[in-house]
Amino acid sequence: MSLLVKALTVGGRPNPLGTDGKPPQFGWKLEAARRGTLQTAYRIQVADAEDGFDRPLWDTGKTESDASIRVTYEGPAPVSRMRYFYRVKAWDNFGGESDWSEIAWWETGLLSEDEWQARWITPDPAAIDPLAEPVFALRKSFELKSDVRSARVYATGVGVYDLYLNGEKVGDDILAPGWTSYRNRLQYQTYDVTDRLRAGSNGLGVLLANGWYKGDLTWSDKSCLYGDRRAALVQLHVTYADGTEEIVVSDPTWSAALGPIRYSEIYHGEIYDARLELGQWSRGDFDAAGWAAAASLDLPMSVLVPQENWPTRVTETIRPVAFIRTPSGEAVLDMGQNMVGRIRLSVEAPAGTAVRLQHAEVLDKEGNFYVGNLRSAKQTVEYIAKGEGTETYAPHFTFQGFRYVKVEGYPGIENGLPLDRFVGEVIHSDMPRSGEFECSHELVNQLQRNIVWGQRGNFLDVPTDCPQRDERLGWTGDAQVFVWTAAFNYDVGPFFQKWLRDLAADQKEDGGVPFVIPDVLDGDHSSAAWGDAAVVVPWAMYATYGDKALLAEQFDSMKAWVDYIRAQGESEYLWNTGFHFGDWLGLDAKENSYVGATPRDLIATAFYAYSAKLVRDAAEVLGREEDARKYGELYGRVVSAFREEFVTPSGRIAAPTQTAHVLALMFDLAEGEARARTARELNKLIEDNEFHLTTGFVGTPYLCHVLSANGYHETALKLLVQESYPSWLYSVNQGATTIWEHWDGIKPDGSFWSDDMNSYNHYAYGAIGDWLYRVVAGLDADGRAPAYKRARIEPRFGGEWLTSARAAYDSAYGRIEVSWRADGMSRAVEVALPPNTTAEVLLRGAALDALRESGRPVRGGAEGIASAADTADGVRLAVGSGVYRFEYPLA
Known part of the structure; x- marks a missing residue:
């Protein structure tokens, strides 16, 4: 066929x-x-x-x-x-x-709240303190006939839960139901349990912990932000072969107890006392005498929505690479990779032995275990043995960000640690991998690996800023700058669909956007480049996946954000009021400041223009002509106001910073000779800084893009391969395996940036990945057709620094691949396109008469090549699906 x-x-x-x-x-x-x-x-x-x-x-x-x-x-x-x-x-x-x-x-799933017969349940407060630290266990036994044809459980909880049936955990998801704007939206999960049931006695159970709903959140040690009572909701539908149905629901007939998990918090870890295990508590034949009754709790059903995001799971296991005895005598495991997840340990020990694991990202310059950057987060797990042979344990309702694990109390620890008794389990939203990149420069390849690991660690149900300290929040600015890179590396469609719905739910009545989503920061909101996530991320989802329905769903939120900005400024078309993070962590900041030197009103107005343009573009896609006219006109007026305010009559950008020039170029705020001058001056700023950047969170994602697009690709490459501070490869040479929050998180002398804000797993600067894939490898989408229906293939070769590069992306239509090799004499480019797509290919430096495809001259035509022509930049081709190999000598 x-x-x-x-x-x-x-x-x-x-x-x-x-x-x-x-x-x-x-x-x-x-x-x-x-x-x-x-x-x-x-x-x-x-x-x-x-x-x-x-x-x-x-x-x-x-x-x-x-x-x-x-x-x-x-x-x-x-x-x-x-x-x-x-x-x-x-x-x-x-x-x-x-x-x-x-x-x-x-x-x-269950499409109406009227179909929920289950009731929210929690332990009877007369018997069990509802504010008790230990994890609750809730259970029920029930009888079934034979010949079960199908069975589904619909379940959720506040905060996080594990579901058990007949003695075994159901499903492989972790930290369900995830973190949403709980007052507005709460996900429930659906489980197929057909093969788990049996004729006769069955048992159903839930373990219930604080999670994000009730547990400690933020650096201010807030708790009970959504409610102070944990509760579960469970409904089992069993269909027999004859079509009859039986339903088992959570209600006050269930029983409750406190289990062996004595403490569990997202930031702080878990304490598990195996001596208090409850036996086969979720089996149907379990004797629950002595358990307390359950009680119903009045919680809303109207907020329930089916699971939207990819489930959180263990996606990989890694083994420790070394045991370290630090100078101060600590016993430490090195996992070889800064990871997010948990340690599964095995131990044989007398009853009551407490094994304690503390997690950290780095060692200090003396080689000792360092936890200063965790701030108040304890990141500590304790297992108390029951003394019955080999015992295995991994925490249930917490996760840690770490490379190093300090171990205390393990039997024989004075002689070292058996590495085979510890396994690192990597945890994140189980997004399918979609993109690959590699090149001839091994340090750049490590940078790409760091970008991917940073995304894995911080895409744990929400796009967090960091996974280790007392924060781990869904910062809008970080998500906005990284979304294009994220969407190349993984399929983040469901991930961001869920998060955007929470953004719209938490958006202020006046259109302001909280700094973090879900919003837990007491109403702080609406910084430029942070709130713009309301516009940038939906557009990125449309461009990457062709998700017009999500764009339509979010359109009112997008408009509300731009309308909010319009109402803020002293001028209708400038944004020069309110609080802004500015070019966060820009290296041109004043001493003891986190904010770079680029004027905040320049940044705010630049993003005002960008978001207005994207709302206009979205309106055109959605066929909303009046909105397209309105926001198109607004965009034009904001651009004019920007030029009047921030571009001198001679075409100079008023602020002499790299980021100011980057934004003017990226968002088309300078035109004609002013644009050419802006590009020249940006290049000079970088040359004068000996090919080092000074940009922070706002300027960095676009820096290399605008250099390559405006005639300074060689400068962009020099920034990429720069190894001295500040640069992307500085941290690689310092041994980083994820992206750092600060360019100098570890200084050349081994000392650290300030403890107060120094994450070693912070993906924002990993946004350079977008330029690597689109520009260096040359695998890009044509904006006129979403989801890579029409690709734009334009490798930008690597000068003296890169001799080859390859990128592959599993688009909605299929796999797209681009690879190139270059030397001083010739170049070879391979392209693969899936059926039902086309591409425009630009081969720089090629001449049509010398261009060959799979050994045959291109001039004269070839199957799949609709057209080919010489241009000032090289040969431009229109190609269809298939695999092509182009070769040509340098002119």
Whole structure:
């Protein structure tokens, strides 16, 4: 078969369980043997049974269209707890017709609060102190008949929970239900437990900890921000072979007890006393005599939404690489990688032996264990042995950011530690990996690995700033600057969809945007470049995944943010009032200041223009003509006001900082000769600083982009490969395995930046990745067609510093790859495009007469190449799907 339909998804996910009631959006990928393959038509069938396609619920018939992503279902409205099956076939531009795809499915959850028969439950406060530190255990036994056909559990909790059935944990997710704007939205999870049930006695149980709902949050040691009572909500639906149904729900007939987890907090860790274990407490035959009763709690049901984000899971395990005895005598494990997650330990010890693990990111310059940068976060786990052979334990409801683990109390520790008894379990939102990058410069490759590890560590249900100290909050500014890099490395569509809905829920009535989402900072809000996440992130999701529905959903939030800005300034078109973080951590800051020298009103007005432009663009995509006109006009007026205020009549940017020049170029705020002068002066600022940057959080993401785009690509490359402070590779040479918060988090003499704010896993400066992928490797999207439907392939070769680079990206249409090699004599570029996409390829330095593709001259035509022409920059080609190898000598 020359055309194959594969990789079916609903809402970007394969076979999703527990969806909402919105019409699903279908996607699929094509596989084809011929170059230049485009889809010309599709047919989708949806049925209510796997063998029901002879009587489908919905059949599009042969539909003339090239759409193969985000195709909206238009059949009968989905109903609750229903599994729907679908299949797809396609036709191509060569007259080919595929077979039907394999059958895929999606299954809805509980779509109405009226369908929840369960009640929120918590231990009876007359028997168990509702504010007690130990984790609650809640359970119930129930009887079932034989011949169970299917069974689903719908469950959630405030704060975080683990679900158990018949003695085993259900599912592999961790820290469910995740962190949302709990007053407005609370996710519930759906579990298929068909194979876990048995005829006769069964048991259902929940462990319930504080989590983000009730536990300590922020550096101000706040707790109970959403409520002071933990509670669980559980509803089990069992369907028998004859179609009858039985429902088991959480209610006051459940029993409750305090378990062996004596303490558990996100920041501080966990204490587990194995001597207090409850036995097979979630089995049906467990004797719960002596347990307390459960009590119902009046909590809202209207806020419940099905799981939206990727679940948080253990995604990798790593072993310690070394045991260290520090100069001060501490016993320390080196994991070899700054990671986020937990340690699983195994131990044989007498009852009552307490093994204590404390977690840290770095050692100090003397080689001792360093926890100063954790501030009040304890990051400590304690396991108390029960004395029964080999015991294995990992914490349940906390996570740590660490490379080093100080161990105390382990038997025989005076002689060292057995490395095989400790395993690092890496935890983050289980996003599929989508992008790859590598090049000929090994330090740059390590930088890319650091970017990826930084994203993994901080994309744990929300996009946190850091994973170790007493913060771990969803800072909007960090998310905004990193979103494009993030969306290359991983599929972050569901991740940011969930977070954006929380942003809209926590947005102020006047359109202001909190500094962190979910909002836990007592109303502080609306800094330029931070609040702009309300606009930048939805646009990035549309551009990357073609998610027009999310763009429409967030559009009111986007407008509200820009309208908020418009109401703030002393002038309607300048933003020169209020608090702003400015160019946070810019190196041109005054002494003892975190804020760079670029004027805050310049930054604020630049982002005002940028967000107004993106709202205009979104309105055009959504067909909202009046909004497009309104925000287009606003954009023009803000740009004019910026130029009048911050660009001199001779074309000079009023602020002599790198970041000021970067923003003027990136957001098209300087034009004509003023633009050329701005680029020249930015280049001179960098040359005068001996090819070192001074930018902070605001300027750094765009610095190399604007240099490459304005004739100074060599300067951008020099910044990339710069190894002395300040630079990206300085931290790499200092042994970093993640991105640092400060350019000099560890100084050349081994001393540290101030304890008060010195994370060694802080992804913002990792935004350089976006330039590596789009510009150095040359794998970019054409903004005229979202989701890489039309790619722009334009490798920017690496001069004397890079001789090769490769990037690959698994787009919604399929895998795109670009690689190049260059020497002083010739260049070779390989391109691979999936079916149903096209690309514009620019081969710099090439001449058409000398260009060969897979050994054949390009002039005269080749399969898949629609056009080829010489330009001032090189050969520009229009190509279709397929694999190409271009070779040419340097002119």
